[in-house]
Amino acid sequence: xxxxxxxxxxxxxxxxxxxxxxxxxxxxxxxxxxxxxxxxxxxxxxxxxxxxxxxxxxxxxxxxxxxxxxxxxxxxxxxxxxxxxxxxxxxxxxxxxxxxxxxxxxxxxxxxxxxxxxxxxxxxxxxxxxxxxxxxxxxxxxxxxxxxxxxxxxxxxxxxxxxxxxxxxxxxxxxxxxxxxxxxxxxxxxxxxxxxxxxxxxxxxxxxxxxxxxxxxxxx
Amino acid sequence: xxxxxxxxxxxxxxxxxxxxxxxxxxxxxxxxxxxxxxxxxxxxxxxxxxxxxxxxxxxxxxxxxxxxxxxxxxxxxxxxxxxxxxxxxxxxxxxxxxxxxxxxxxxxxxxxxxxxxxxxxxxxxxxxxxxxxxxxxxxxxxxxxxxxxxxxxxxxxxxxxxxxxxxxxxxxxxxxxxxxxxxxxxxxxxxxxxxxxxxxxxxxxxxxxxxxxxxxxxxxxxxxxxxxxxxxxxxxxxxxxxxxxxxxxxxxxxxxxxxxxxxxxxxxxxxxxxxxxxxxxxxxxxxxxxxxxxxxxxxxxxxxxxxxxxxxxxxxxxxxxxxxxxxxxxxxxxxxxxxxxxxx
Numbered sequence: 001x002x003x004x005x006x007x008x009x010x011x012x013x014x015x016x017x018x019x020x021x022x023x024x025x026x027x028x029x030x031x032x033x034x035x036x037x038x039x040x041x042x043x044x045x046x047x048x049x050x051x052x053x054x055x056x057x058x059x060x061x062x063x064x065x066x067x068x069x070x071x072x073x074x075x076x077x078x079x080x081x082x083x084x085x086x087x088x089x090x091x092x093x094x095x096x097x098x099x100x101x102x103x104x105x106x107x108x109x110x111x112x113x114x115x116x117x118x119x120x121x122x123x124x125x126x127x128x129x130x131x132x133x134x135x136x137x138x139x140x141x142x143x144x145x146x147x148x149x150x151x152x153x154x155x156x157x158x159x160x161x162x163x164x165x166x167x168x169x170x171x172x173x174x175x176x177x178x179x180x181x182x183x184x185x186x187x188x189x190x191x192x193x194x195x196x197x198x199x200x201x202x203x204x205x206x207x208x209x210x211x212x213x214x215x216x217x218x219x220x
Numbered sequence: 221x222x223x224x225x226x227x228x229x230x231x232x233x234x235x236x237x238x239x240x241x242x243x244x245x246x247x248x249x250x251x252x253x254x255x256x257x258x259x260x261x262x263x264x265x266x267x268x269x270x271x272x273x274x275x276x277x278x279x280x281x282x283x284x285x286x287x288x289x290x291x292x293x294x295x296x297x298x299x300x301x302x303x304x305x306x307x308x309x310x311x312x313x314x315x316x317x318x319x320x321x322x323x324x325x326x327x328x329x330x331x332x333x334x335x336x337x338x339x340x341x342x343x344x345x346x347x348x349x350x351x352x353x354x355x356x357x358x359x360x361x362x363x364x365x366x367x368x369x370x371x372x373x374x375x376x377x378x379x380x381x382x383x384x385x386x387x388x389x390x391x392x393x394x395x396x397x398x399x400x401x402x403x404x405x406x407x408x409x410x411x412x413x414x415x416x417x418x419x420x421x422x423x424x425x426x427x428x429x430x431x432x433x434x435x436x437x438x439x440x441x442x443x444x445x446x447x448x449x450x451x452x453x454x455x456x457x458x459x460x461x462x463x464x465x466x467x468x469x470x471x472x473x474x475x476x477x478x479x480x481x482x483x484x485x486x487x488x489x490x491x492x493x494x495x496x497x498x499x500x501x502x503x504x505x506x507x508x509x510x511x512x513x514x515x516x517x518x519x520x521x522x523x524x525x526x527x528x529x530x531x532x533x534x535x536x537x538x539x540x541x542x543x544x545x546x547x548x549x550x551x552x553x554x555x556x557x558x559x560x561x562x563x564x
Contacts, residue, residue, distance in 0.1 A: 117304075117306075117309075119302060119303070119304045119305075119306040120306050120307070120308060120309065122271070122302060122306060123300070123302055123305075123306025123307070123308075123365075124306075124308070125271065125295070126269060126271055126295055126300035126302070126306075127295065127296070127300060127319050127320050127323065127368070128292045128293065128294075128295035128296030128297075128320060128323050129292065129319075129323060130292045133323070138308060138310075141310045142309065142310055
């Protein structure tokens with residue numbers, strides 16, 4: 001065990017494992033690229049849905065069930081399914097990651113919208129705001145803290161799951177895990193896993209710090 | 221003027237909120253809608269700015285049928301104040317007040333200047349404008365709500381239990397402020413409350429609703445108190461409605477004479493002839509000097525508590541003008557009632 005940790009330390013700190021096209025720097029960049037793109041696509045799909053459901057109050061059933069559906073979805077299974085249907089490309093990976101991220105975004109956006117005080121919404125309409133003005137001037141700004149929580153959760157789930165890109169022969173930090181498993185190189189597997197965990201936790205801290213900064217003058 | 225003509229409102233679940241309502245709310249006056257909860261008073265109010273659509277009948281504001289106007293534009297031309305103020309928590313007080321001017325397309329500078337002016341109108345300090353609503357007390361938030369409703373100077377103001385959530389002391393202050401504002405602005409105000417004392421205090425006319433959305437009686441406060449249409453209204457007005465009538469009359473017409481000298485009790489005056497208390501050899505009893513603008517009810521209350529039955533009268537500056545006897549107060553109280561009966 002001690003030997004393993006020592007080797008892990010050496011692997012993580014040696015300059016050779018950070019440089020080159022197979023180096024940690026490059027893999028990290030790939031990993032972040034997959035994760036951010038997938039989260040952005042998921043946001044482009046999930047935000048309008050969540051806002052629409054929250055604004056109209058219609059389709060709440062969908063928003064609530066989507067979250068349990070999202071949790072039950074087998075990500076690797078989805079990758080294999082799309083891979084079989086569509087051939088070898090990044091598409092299966094993005095489909096799986098987006099499918100993973102959308103429920104968290106939809107349900108949190110919807111939760112943010114329902115948390116808007118009905119009196120405030122009533123007052124907004126009563127002052128003469130039109131539907132889109134109520135949405136963009138009142139509901140959206142008030143739902144924003146929860147919407148950002150949803151995006152943060154989605155991104156972290158995606159970062160943790162983006163290792164599957166390596167499963168269908170693409171890059172990212174998952175390379176170390178899958179290659180290490182194939183080569184029975186436990187240090188590499190562990191190194192990859194640790195890196196993914198560190199990136200996820202670091203992003204979480206960074207984003208929640210940003211959130212606190214942005215909404216510091218709001219009430220709890 | 222606001223006119224309801226045979227207005228009916230039935231909700232999709234089958235309950236009738238407002239039943240065949242025909243009612244006029246005069247221009248520049250305060251119409252108070254009262255009744256128990258679920259009597260349709262709030263629905264009636266919300267139909268005026270189309271927050272609720274009537275099932276049948278017509279509602280006209282300034283002669284124009286509200287359902288033939290664009291709902292958002294109609295609402296911008298009508299001030300709207302609700303119970304919890306409903307301020308936008310993410311906007312400063314100043315921006316909250318500037319809401320309707322900005323919706324009407326005023327530039328930001330002009331809207332902010334108008335908002336700053338209104339802060340003063342509703343009795344808030346200028347630096348409150350930079351705060352956020354949650355940094356204000358409930359009473360202050362309600363003032364901001366009133367300022368927001370007044371921002372574009374609408375001729376009509378709808379107030380849905382605006383003072384229902386603040387404590388009695390602040391509520392009385394806000395009522396005074398509203399009466400003061402109304403003297404200056406003469407808006408057509410529709411005010412919903414379930415507090416009959418508030419209705420008597422603020423209303424030029426009071427409309428009493430019964431469960432099921434029936435209008436039972438619409439009359440001036442004095443008329444209502446003197447001649448309730450039926451037992452429901454009488455019950456609603458409460459057992460002390462005779463006394464409540466006295467709250468509508470001021471002391472202005474009640475005569476006063478010089479303070480007595482040489483009795484068991486002396487009226488002790490302070491600096492500048494301001495009455496302090498009643499004093500005998502053994503003790504002192506506090507008193508409350510009354511101005512001409514105070515009500516007969518306050519005078520009755522004071523005369524009962526006074527050891528001599530006399531009430532100290534003062535001018536606007538608090539200087540003693542004379543004393544009024546319990547008998548004079550009783551006589552005017554009786555006269556107020558017979559007057560109301562004749563008028564009704």
